[in-house]
Amino acid sequence: MKRLFFLLLTCLFISTSAFADKTKFTATAPNVVALGEQFRLSYSLNEKGEGLKLPVIKGFRVLLGPSTSTNMSTQYINGKMTSSSSYTYTYVLLAETEGKFTFEPAEITVDGKLVKSNSHTIEVVRSSTKNKQQGTHQSTSAQAQNITKDNLYLKVNVDRKSVFMGEPVKASLKIYTKDVKVVNFEQFKEPSYQGFLTQNIEGSNSNAFQGENINGEIFYTYTIKEILLFPQHDGEIIIDPMELSCIVQLTAQARSRGFFDDFFNNYKNVRVPRKSEPVKIKVKPVPNNAPKSFDGAVGQFKMNTTINQDSVKVDDAITMKVTISGNGNMKLINPLKFDFPADFEVYDPKTNQNLQSSAKGMTGSTTFEYLIIPRHAGDFTIPANEFTYFDPNAKRYITKLSPEFKIYVEKGEGGISNTTISSFTKEDVKFIGKDIRFIKTNIFEPIYKGEIFFGTLNFYLAYILPLFIFLMAFVFNRKRIKQNADVAKMKNKRANRVAMKRLKAASISLKANKKEAFYDEILKALWDYISDKFNLPLSDLSKDNINGILVEKEIEKEIITDFMAILDTCEFARYAPSSGSSEMDSLYQKTIDTITKLEKNIK
Structure with a gap:
C-alpha cells in the first residue's frame, strides 16, 4: 500500500513538473514610462487558457483590454510535422501616478491547472515635452543644432570601480538618447582594454532601445555590448573611450503638409560622431598572507576529487578527476600539483572546461583529468592536496582539501611483481647519481688532433682582416656622408x-x-x-x-x-x-x- 502511494505521488510530481516546464506564461511591459503616457501590458501564453485574472493595478488606468491575438505555425522537419501556437492578451494602460509600481503575477487556467506569470516592475517619471513640441516646427538644421551631448551620448558603465586583483568587472557599452531618434550607428571603435583579460557576455545586448530613468528623465538606451574584464595587475587601470557615429533621423520641414505627406519618407539622416569618457578602475592587490597553495584563483569555488578505482594491477590505468566549480576567474585556474608515489607514472592532466559568461561573472566548472599508471605492486597513498582561492566578498583566503586515496596494486600477469630492478628497489634507484661516484683511475694521455692554431698565419689574419674591413667601411661611410651633404x-x-x-x-x-x-x-x-x-x-x-x-x-x-x-x-x-x-x-x-x-x- 505504501509503495502504491509513493508511486502515485512520484507520477503526480513528474506530471506537474513536465506541465510547468511545457507551459510558459510571460508578462512584458516597458521598464520606464512618462507620467500621462499610454503603454501596453502584454501577457503571452504558449497554450490556450481561460479565466485570465489580472493583479490589482494601482497608479494606472486601464484604457483598453484585453485584446486577444493568436499566432499558429506548422513546420515539417525530417518528415515530421510540428505545430505551435501562442496567445497574447494585451492591455493599454495610462500612467497616472509618479513612482515605482510592481505588477504581481497574473493567473490563468490551462487544462484545469492554474498558471502564474512573472511579476514586472514599472517606474513612472515626470517628463518634459518641451523638446518634442519644438521639434515639430523646427527645420532640420535647427534640429541638428539641438543634438548635444546632453541628449545623445555614449557611456561605458561598470558594475564596480574598485576590485581585487583577478575579480571581474562587468562593462556595458551603451548609447543614451533623449528626444533624438537614432536609427543606426557605424564606425564603432571599441576600447582596447589594456591591462585586462576580456570575455564577451553572449546574448546580453537587446535589439531595441529600452527606457531608463536618468536623474528623473526618461532616456532610451541601447546596449552595444557587455563584457567581463579581468584585471591583470594592481593599481589604476584606465578603460579607453569608445567611439562611434550615430545615424540620427530628422524630420524635414515641409512648406505645406498635405494628406499624402505622411505616406512618404519626409526625413533626413545625419551622422553624429560621439565619444565616451574614459573610466578608471582601481585594482587592489590580494592580501599578502596567502597560503603556499594559492595560485591566483579569485571568486567562490567548490572542489570535488574522485578516482575511478582504488584496486588495480600493475600497468593498469587509474583516472583521477579534480573538478573545480563556481564563479570567478575560472579560465586562470591551473591544475593542482599532487605528490604522487614515485612508483606511479603520471601524465600531464587533460583540462575540460564548461564555462558560461553572464552579468554575474564567469560561472561553470573546470575539470582536470590525471592519467596514472602504477608500475610496481604494493600499497600506495595519494596524499591530500589543497586548493586555495581568495573570496573578494569575504575578503579572506579559503582552502579546500581533497581526500586522501589508498591504492592497492596487485602483481601483473604471470606473477611478476616488478618490485625490484637488479636487486635495487625503485626507491633505491632514485638515489643513484646522488651518492659518491668513482673517477677514472687508469693513466691516459690526451690526443691532439691537427696543428695548434696559436701563432699561425691564420691566427694573425683573424685579427688583421676585421680591422682592415672596419677601416675601409669607415672611409667609405665618411665619403658617402660628404656626398649626401651636397x-x-x-x-x-x-x-x-x-x-x-x-x-x-x-x-x-x-x-x-x-x-x-x-x-x-x-x-x-x-x-x-x-x-x-x-x-x-x-x-x-x-x-x-x-x-x-x-x-x-x-x-x-x-x-x-x-x-x-x-x-x-x-x-x-x-x-x-x-x-x-x-x-x-x-x-x-x-x-x-x-x-x-x-x-x-x-x-
Missing part, C-alpha cells in the same frame, strides 16, 4: 632616375588607357627633371625661363625644340579630345629619347 649635387645626380620613375608611372597609365593621368605624369617628369638637374624650385620655373636655361647651358637647338614641343603637346592634350593610343605611344618614346639626349648634352 644637396644640389645629389639632386643633379638623381634627376634622370626620378624622371624615369615618373615615365614608368606614365607607362602604366598608357596601358590602362588613362589619358589624363598619362599626360600628367609626362609633365611632372619633365618639370621635375629640370628642377632637380639645375637645382631650381618648381615655383620659379616656366616654359620661358626653361627655354632660356637650356640655351644658356648650350644644349643643341633640336633637343630644346623637342623638349618644348612635348610640354606644349601635354598641356594641350589634357583639354583636347581623346588622343589615340598610337599618338600617346609615340609621345612616350619621344620623351624618353629627349631626356636621354639632354642628360648627355648637359655640361
Whole structure:
C-alpha cells in the first residue's frame, strides 16, 4: 500500500513538473514610462487558457483590454510535422501616478491547472515635452543644432570601480538618447582594454532601445555590448573611450503638409560622431598572507576529487578527476600539483572546461583529468592536496582539501611483481647519481688532433682582416656622408632616375588607357627633371625661363625644340579630345629619347 502511494505521488510530481516546464506564461511591459503616457501590458501564453485574472493595478488606468491575438505555425522537419501556437492578451494602460509600481503575477487556467506569470516592475517619471513640441516646427538644421551631448551620448558603465586583483568587472557599452531618434550607428571603435583579460557576455545586448530613468528623465538606451574584464595587475587601470557615429533621423520641414505627406519618407539622416569618457578602475592587490597553495584563483569555488578505482594491477590505468566549480576567474585556474608515489607514472592532466559568461561573472566548472599508471605492486597513498582561492566578498583566503586515496596494486600477469630492478628497489634507484661516484683511475694521455692554431698565419689574419674591413667601411661611410651633404649635387645626380620613375608611372597609365593621368605624369617628369638637374624650385620655373636655361647651358637647338614641343603637346592634350593610343605611344618614346639626349648634352 505504501509503495502504491509513493508511486502515485512520484507520477503526480513528474506530471506537474513536465506541465510547468511545457507551459510558459510571460508578462512584458516597458521598464520606464512618462507620467500621462499610454503603454501596453502584454501577457503571452504558449497554450490556450481561460479565466485570465489580472493583479490589482494601482497608479494606472486601464484604457483598453484585453485584446486577444493568436499566432499558429506548422513546420515539417525530417518528415515530421510540428505545430505551435501562442496567445497574447494585451492591455493599454495610462500612467497616472509618479513612482515605482510592481505588477504581481497574473493567473490563468490551462487544462484545469492554474498558471502564474512573472511579476514586472514599472517606474513612472515626470517628463518634459518641451523638446518634442519644438521639434515639430523646427527645420532640420535647427534640429541638428539641438543634438548635444546632453541628449545623445555614449557611456561605458561598470558594475564596480574598485576590485581585487583577478575579480571581474562587468562593462556595458551603451548609447543614451533623449528626444533624438537614432536609427543606426557605424564606425564603432571599441576600447582596447589594456591591462585586462576580456570575455564577451553572449546574448546580453537587446535589439531595441529600452527606457531608463536618468536623474528623473526618461532616456532610451541601447546596449552595444557587455563584457567581463579581468584585471591583470594592481593599481589604476584606465578603460579607453569608445567611439562611434550615430545615424540620427530628422524630420524635414515641409512648406505645406498635405494628406499624402505622411505616406512618404519626409526625413533626413545625419551622422553624429560621439565619444565616451574614459573610466578608471582601481585594482587592489590580494592580501599578502596567502597560503603556499594559492595560485591566483579569485571568486567562490567548490572542489570535488574522485578516482575511478582504488584496486588495480600493475600497468593498469587509474583516472583521477579534480573538478573545480563556481564563479570567478575560472579560465586562470591551473591544475593542482599532487605528490604522487614515485612508483606511479603520471601524465600531464587533460583540462575540460564548461564555462558560461553572464552579468554575474564567469560561472561553470573546470575539470582536470590525471592519467596514472602504477608500475610496481604494493600499497600506495595519494596524499591530500589543497586548493586555495581568495573570496573578494569575504575578503579572506579559503582552502579546500581533497581526500586522501589508498591504492592497492596487485602483481601483473604471470606473477611478476616488478618490485625490484637488479636487486635495487625503485626507491633505491632514485638515489643513484646522488651518492659518491668513482673517477677514472687508469693513466691516459690526451690526443691532439691537427696543428695548434696559436701563432699561425691564420691566427694573425683573424685579427688583421676585421680591422682592415672596419677601416675601409669607415672611409667609405665618411665619403658617402660628404656626398649626401651636397644637396644640389645629389639632386643633379638623381634627376634622370626620378624622371624615369615618373615615365614608368606614365607607362602604366598608357596601358590602362588613362589619358589624363598619362599626360600628367609626362609633365611632372619633365618639370621635375629640370628642377632637380639645375637645382631650381618648381615655383620659379616656366616654359620661358626653361627655354632660356637650356640655351644658356648650350644644349643643341633640336633637343630644346623637342623638349618644348612635348610640354606644349601635354598641356594641350589634357583639354583636347581623346588622343589615340598610337599618338600617346609615340609621345612616350619621344620623351624618353629627349631626356636621354639632354642628360648627355648637359655640361
